[in-house]
Each structure stands twice: as structure tokens, then as C-alpha cells.
Amino acid sequence: MLLASAHLIALHELAAKEAAGHTTHTLAEDDVQEHIYRELELQGLVLLEPPRAYQLSYAGREALDLIRAMHAENLLPTIDRLEHNWRFLGSDILGALHAATLRKGQVGPVTTDMLRARGLAKQTQDTLEKRQLTCLNRYGEAWEDFAERHRPRLEIYGELANAIRHMHPGYAQKPAAQMTAGQLALMEAMNLLVWSVPEGDNYVLTALGQAVYDALRKGGYSPLDVVLDEPLLQVLAELVDKGSAALASEQIASLQLLGYVDADEKLSEAGYAALRAYSLLQRDVPEKTHTFAITEPEVELLTTIDRLAQEQKPTHKEALHRALIDRMVKHYRSLEGRRGRMLREKAPLKRQAVALLEEVKEHDKWFNTNWDLEELIVGLEAFDLLRAEMEGSKMSYRLTPTGSRIVKEQEGNTRDISATAVKALTIVATPLSVPAQWWIEQAREEELIGTGGISASGHFYANLANHCVRQLALTREEAEILEQLPDTEGASCGFGTSNHEGLDEEKRNWAMEKLEARGFINRLVDCQIIRTEAGQLLTRAVSGAMHLGHPVTPTIVRLLAAIRQAGTLYVKERKVRIQPHQWGEVERLTGLGEHEFREVLHVARMGQYVGEATLTEAGLDLLAVHELIHKEYGVAAAESHQVGHQ
Incomplete structure (x- = not known):
């Protein structure tokens, strides 16, 4: 939808002609305003009576009534005071309105000025938190509703x-x-293209x-x-x-x-x-946008597993830990010379790792200061990039086909891929769903967008975002951020944060990237943040497990699914009861070794997912989240009831 100064003037002109008794307005053959009336006609706001006469449509009268009401309340300049080529409504403005609607009318910091300048937002007082908020006024809500109801002609x-x-x-x-x-x-x-928010610097085809x-x-x-x-x-x-x-x-x-x-x-x-x-x-285009994220250390771990497997060497945790440390030491010793400027300016974690490598002579201590192997494994399992298998008495790891494809794609150019950047490519662009400018800038920096549009890497990760299977996983830091989710992404809202952020901020940002990539939060185009349905349910499910290092892992979910399959559901109590003789069947269904089974059962009880002989309400909530994300990412709901390694 597009309404600029010339369109508003044309609508008023048609209304004035009608008030004077002329049902139509006829254009001369060389009328310079012809394209304006053409744009209004395609949007259904005026009707063409061939060859060159126009009149207001019902939708046009509705739009004009809204404009007049805004004039009456001094929310819009009068027609004679409109700036030339001023955009009252466009794809960027509608994207801002829609983002606020998703946040129950609250306007984000990036779009406050643009909406208030158009008379579409107002200041309100949050009495609970005692602060000023900017929210959509009734006209902002009305125009968003208008854009949803009226479709232009192709x-x-x-x-x-x-x-x-x-x-x-x-x-x-x-x-x-x-x-x-x-x-x-x-x-x-x-509605063939939209412009990015907030400045309309880049366009994207819908x-x-x-x-x-x-x-x-x-x-x-x-x-x-x-x-x-x-x-x-x-x-x-x-x-x-x-x-x-x-x-x-x-x-x-x-x-x-x-x-x-x-x-x-x-x-x-x-x-x-x-x-x-x-x-x-x-039909309506589905609005949900899937995305994907992986860190450089996770890629290094995938590559390490791939190399060990090719050399037919063990891939259990102890072997992985040793091989990954050796690989990371070599990588970071060469990193400062190769990317010194980038390290100094943009990567606090890399700066720390390079600095500590010179100070800490013990490589195990150096690695453990910067990374957590268990956390890297869980992060990769969450996207089904590797899987655990029992080999003798030890748990080993194998790459999935998707994990192998990532190793091949990143060969010679190992780098982070953020959810923010991938989302710029996977957003199902519509008049109400537009990309943020800083998403696009991030995608360029990560080489997902090139001079000719989306790059081969961009297409690769966009495809992963839409088709890769998700497994339920959550670190403690991710759980804490999910529980205490901020309203917005901070004062800078993604614009230039990498130049000044500290180590804690970088870790927090990556936790947000992972939460969004797994479908638990949605970062809106105006830099506001909301929990998804799965995110809201997950927040409740992990409330008793916040003290765990990893409140949710795929192995915990596998155990809970096995208990539900083997036990008896009591609907009124919202519990699954398990008899003593059924624990053997639960262990068999998980596919875990005896030691691993006992260990994960202990962790699940500490997280209050499992009682002595029950699957608790929190455990059932966690399984409900598991089903939601499998349904969201195209896996049949029945599959989510199945337990691997039966």
C-alpha cells in the first residue's frame, strides 16, 4: 500500500468534485497526475470509467474518512501544507504498524518518530512500571486494519x-x-516490493x-x-x-x-x-519466519568430528575435547594476524581468546575459560547437526547429513551465521512483514548477500532455516534470558552494537540469536521482542530447572517421551505415573546406556520434570513444547511421540 502527498491530494480532489455534483473526474491525455490516479486505481481506492474518468470507490471513501478525521484532530497537516512527495503510508510504515500490533499496540524505539510524525501513535503512561510508553492510537490501529482488509489488483x-x-x-x-x-x-x-525499516534504505521483493x-x-x-x-x-x-x-x-x-x-x-x-x-x-501468505544460527566454535566442533570420523578415530567426549582444543589453538594463533582489525573492533570473545592464549600456557584451561564443550554439543543437537550414539560403553557423536553439508559450506571460510542475518533472507515479505535495515546489513557482513542479491551461502542457510529439524535444547543463560525477556534489544537496537559491545553483551546477543533460531522468541522489525507460543510454554516448563547448567537437552526430552510412552496418563492430575517394573522399558526406549540413563534421570528429577514415579506437569509442558516446534518445522505431530533408538 502506498499513500503519499499526491495521493491524498487526489482523493480530496475527487471528493470535492463529487460534492460539486460531478460524479467523476476526467484527466487530460497529458495530465502529469495520471500515474497517481493509476496507483490509486490499482489499490482499489478509485474506480476507472474508461477512457480517462475516475471516481471514489467505497475503500477510497473509507480512507478519506480516516484522513479527514485525522485532519480534524490536528494529527495530519492540512492538504495545502503537505510536503511534496511526503510518504504518509508505505510498506515501511505499515511494517512498523504491524510490529506494534504484534506487541499489543506498543511501539518500538526504532519506529517511534516515524509513526508519531504521521499521527499514528501517542504517548501513554505505564502506571505499573511508572514510565512513558509510545502506543498506537486509534488511527494507527485503523490503518493497519485497513491494509489487512484491502488487497490491490495485479x-x-x-x-x-x-x-x-x-x-x-x-x-x-x-x-x-x-x-x-x-x-x-x-x-x-x-505489493510487489517493500522497503526496509526504519529509513527505507533497501528494498526486498515480496x-x-x-x-x-x-x-x-x-x-x-x-x-x-x-x-x-x-x-x-x-x-x-x-x-x-x-x-x-x-x-x-x-x-x-x-x-x-x-x-x-x-x-x-x-x-x-x-x-x-x-x-x-x-x-x-x-490466499494469505503465512507470516511466520524461520531462521537459523550457528557459531564459529560450533562449526569447528562439526569439522573436528568430521575429521576424526574420516580418520576412523574415536568421537566420544574425551577424544573430541582433546582434538578440538588442538584445532582451536592453531586457529586462534593465526587469527590475530589474519583478521586483526576485525578482532580489535568487533569480537570481544575472540579478543579475549587471543589475549588469553598468550597468557595461559595450559591449553585445556584456555579452552575451558572461553567455551563449554557440552554447550557446543547441545547447541548442535538442537538443530539435528550431530547425534549421539552408544559405542561400547561410551557415547560417541556422528554428523547428520545436514551437519556434513555445513562443514562443506564453511570449508576455508569458517564464520558465525546469525539468526538476524538469515532472517533477512527468510522473511516472507508482505506489505505488513518487512525486513529491518540492520538485518540486511548483518547478512551482508556474513556474506549471505552479495552484489547480485542473495549469495550461494545465503540460499544455503535460508534453506536450512526452513527445512532443518529442531530438537528441544536450552542452556542456563538462554533460559534466564527467556524468563526475563527484555521489551527491546537495547538503546541501539542492533545498529552498530558490534563496535562497542562487551563480552557479556556478545554472549547475551548470541543467546538471543539461538532463542530466535529455535523458535522461542520473535525479534520484531522495530526492535521489540516477544515470546512465541512455544517460548511462553517453555518459560513455564523450565521454571524449576533454572539452577541446572543445561535446563533442557535433547536427551532429557528423549527420557520424558519414553516415560510418557511407557507410563499411564492421569488427565485430571496432569501427570504420567510409572510403575517400578516399567523403568526397564523406559531405559530401553531412550536407547541410552545404563550409566547415561541414570545420570539423565537424576538431572530430570533435579529439574522437576520427573518425580519419584511420575512425569510432572513441567515435564508434560516440556513435551508440549517439543510437539509445537516439530509441528512448526514441518514434522508430523505423530513423530514427536516416537523415541529414537528404540
């Missing part, structure tokens, strides 16, 4: 189609040098825009006729549903001319992309 002619075919694929400041401001406005009005872009890039275009619109897409859908016999020969010829159908009257690649666009027009 209609692309030859000139715009040609521009789209040659545009930059996204994450740039300008789609193409030859693309005009009017063509950009048309694309935004049709899901619909990407489908249209693919269709036009792979197809053809006619310089005068409609290249892509809903009637044409309906014909294309009829071809798929009923076959070519259902269409007239002229229709087939037109589809072939545009490149949507091949010589055999079958859909081409462009045709399939066009049908994807048609599907998106017929």
Missing part, C-alpha cells in the same frame, strides 16, 4: 514488465538505474513480487498489451485444470507469445512461476 503492462525483467533481484537501494520513480511506486502499490519477477524473467512480454494480470492468470489456471482443449486458440497463442506456455501447449518455467503468483493472490 496488472502489469509491457513497459513495467520490461523494467521488472531487468531489475536487481533485491536487497539494494534502487532496483535499476533505468527504473523510474513511478514504476517503483506502482510496484509498491501492487513473495508475490518474487513470483512475478521469476515469471517475467523466464517469459516474454509485449510492449503494449497486458503482460500479467489476474484474468490472464485465471486462463492459465484453467489450462492446468482442464487442458488446452478448454481454451480458444487465440488464448493459447497469447500465452505462448508471453512465454507462459511452450510449443506443446504445456506450462513453461515462466508459466509455473505465474501460477505461483496466482496462488499467492488467492
Whole structure:
């Protein structure tokens, strides 16, 4: 949706004509405002009476009523005082409104000024915490609701189609040098692209825009006729549903001319992309955004396991610990010379590790000061990148196919991949769901975005975000942050934090990255933070386990699932009772050795997930979270009841 100064003036102009007894307003052939009325027409705010007459639609009257009410309350400048080319509403503003809506109307620090300048937010007093808040006013809520209810029309002619075919694929400041401001406005009005928050520095094609872009890039275009619109897409859908016999020969010829159908009257690649666009027009795009995160030490651990496995050496914890320390010592001895400037400016943990390597001669002590092997293992298990297997009397580790792919992708360029950066690529861009500028900047820094748009690495991690299986895991630091979740990401909200943050702040930031990548929190475009449904339930489940080093591990979840499978559920008590003779079956279902089973059972009791002979309410809550994340990431709910290594 797009409403700038010229659009507001045009709506008032139509209303004035109507009040004077003229039902329509006719434009001259050379009227410079023609593109403004065209943009309003595509958004359903005015109706065209061919050849060149316009009148207000019902949606246009609704929009005008809101604008007049805002004028009456002095929330908007009067028409004669509007700045030229001022954007009242656009994809960036709507993204800010939507983020506030997700936070129950509270506005984030990044978008406060932009919403208040448009009369869409107000100051309120939080009596409980005794502080001032900025919240959406009734007009901010009304415009967000308006944008959700009204969908623009898709209609692309030859000139715009040609521009789209040659545009930059996204994450740039300008789609193409030859693309005009009017063509950009048309694309935004049709919900084909959105601009980043807060300054609109970069654009991203929406899901619909990407489908249209693919269709036009792979197809053809006619310089005068409609290249892509809903009637044409309906014909294309009829071809798929009923076959070519259902269409007239002229229709087939037109589809072939545009490149949507091949010589055999079958859909081409462009045709399939066009049908994807048609599907998106017929339904709401799911808003949920998946992401992924992995730290450089976790990549080093994956690589260590891979090398040991190739050399047919043991991969139990003791062997891993020794091999990983040797690898990390070599890596950090070469790091200062190779990336000294980056270390000095941006990586407190790396700075500490390099400094301590010179001071601490005992390498085991040096490693344990900076990292926790158990925490690295749990972090990798959470994304199903490695799995534990019993080998004789010891637990060993093997890479999953996904873990092996990460080792290959990072070979020669080991680096952190943050949830923030990956989210910039996986966000299902819609008029209400837009990326933050600093997400895009982070993605560039991590080499997920290049000069030509999303890089090969970017596509790799975006695919992982959407398809990799999650296992339930939580460190103590993550649990504490989840329990005491801040309202926002801090005063700087991601803009330039890496230049000044300290070691504790870096660790806290990475805990947030992991929480978001696992689906427990959602960091909004205005830098506010909310818990997801799974995050809220998990917070309650771990309240009695905060003293544990790792309040949740995949092994604990495996034990709880085994107890539920072997025991008897008492619905009224919300407990699963286990008889003494059933513990043997529980141990068998977990697939753990006797020592490991006793150990994890002890930890689960310390965390109050398991009583002497029961699976507690907290344990059931934890299993409910397990089911939620499996359902969220495309795994059948029935699978979450199954226990590995049966």
C-alpha cells in the first residue's frame, strides 16, 4: 500500500468534485497526475470509467474518512501544507504498524518518530512500571486494519514488465538505474516490493513480487498489451485444470507469445512461476519466519568430528575435547594476524581468546575459560547437526547429513551465521512483514548477500532455516534470558552494537540469536521482542530447572517421551505415573546406556520434570513444547511421540 502527498491530494480532489455534483473526474491525455490516479486505481481506492474518468470507490471513501478525521484532530497537516512527495503510508510504515500490533499496540524505539510524525501513535503512561510508553492510537490501529482488509489488483503492462525483467533481484537501494520513480511506486502499490525499516534504505521483493519477477524473467512480454494480470492468470489456471482443449486458440497463442506456455501447449518455467503468483493472490501468505544460527566454535566442533570420523578415530567426549582444543589453538594463533582489525573492533570473545592464549600456557584451561564443550554439543543437537550414539560403553557423536553439508559450506571460510542475518533472507515479505535495515546489513557482513542479491551461502542457510529439524535444547543463560525477556534489544537496537559491545553483551546477543533460531522468541522489525507460543510454554516448563547448567537437552526430552510412552496418563492430575517394573522399558526406549540413563534421570528429577514415579506437569509442558516446534518445522505431530533408538 502506498499513500503519499499526491495521493491524498487526489482523493480530496475527487471528493470535492463529487460534492460539486460531478460524479467523476476526467484527466487530460497529458495530465502529469495520471500515474497517481493509476496507483490509486490499482489499490482499489478509485474506480476507472474508461477512457480517462475516475471516481471514489467505497475503500477510497473509507480512507478519506480516516484522513479527514485525522485532519480534524490536528494529527495530519492540512492538504495545502503537505510536503511534496511526503510518504504518509508505505510498506515501511505499515511494517512498523504491524510490529506494534504484534506487541499489543506498543511501539518500538526504532519506529517511534516515524509513526508519531504521521499521527499514528501517542504517548501513554505505564502506571505499573511508572514510565512513558509510545502506543498506537486509534488511527494507527485503523490503518493497519485497513491494509489487512484491502488487497490491490495485479496488472502489469509491457513497459513495467520490461523494467521488472531487468531489475536487481533485491536487497539494494534502487532496483535499476533505468527504473523510474513511478514504476517503483506502482510496484509498491501492487505489493510487489517493500522497503526496509526504519529509513527505507533497501528494498526486498515480496513473495508475490518474487513470483512475478521469476515469471517475467523466464517469459516474454509485449510492449503494449497486458503482460500479467489476474484474468490472464485465471486462463492459465484453467489450462492446468482442464487442458488446452478448454481454451480458444487465440488464448493459447497469447500465452505462448508471453512465454507462459511452450510449443506443446504445456506450462513453461515462466508459466509455473505465474501460477505461483496466482496462488499467492488467492490466499494469505503465512507470516511466520524461520531462521537459523550457528557459531564459529560450533562449526569447528562439526569439522573436528568430521575429521576424526574420516580418520576412523574415536568421537566420544574425551577424544573430541582433546582434538578440538588442538584445532582451536592453531586457529586462534593465526587469527590475530589474519583478521586483526576485525578482532580489535568487533569480537570481544575472540579478543579475549587471543589475549588469553598468550597468557595461559595450559591449553585445556584456555579452552575451558572461553567455551563449554557440552554447550557446543547441545547447541548442535538442537538443530539435528550431530547425534549421539552408544559405542561400547561410551557415547560417541556422528554428523547428520545436514551437519556434513555445513562443514562443506564453511570449508576455508569458517564464520558465525546469525539468526538476524538469515532472517533477512527468510522473511516472507508482505506489505505488513518487512525486513529491518540492520538485518540486511548483518547478512551482508556474513556474506549471505552479495552484489547480485542473495549469495550461494545465503540460499544455503535460508534453506536450512526452513527445512532443518529442531530438537528441544536450552542452556542456563538462554533460559534466564527467556524468563526475563527484555521489551527491546537495547538503546541501539542492533545498529552498530558490534563496535562497542562487551563480552557479556556478545554472549547475551548470541543467546538471543539461538532463542530466535529455535523458535522461542520473535525479534520484531522495530526492535521489540516477544515470546512465541512455544517460548511462553517453555518459560513455564523450565521454571524449576533454572539452577541446572543445561535446563533442557535433547536427551532429557528423549527420557520424558519414553516415560510418557511407557507410563499411564492421569488427565485430571496432569501427570504420567510409572510403575517400578516399567523403568526397564523406559531405559530401553531412550536407547541410552545404563550409566547415561541414570545420570539423565537424576538431572530430570533435579529439574522437576520427573518425580519419584511420575512425569510432572513441567515435564508434560516440556513435551508440549517439543510437539509445537516439530509441528512448526514441518514434522508430523505423530513423530514427536516416537523415541529414537528404540
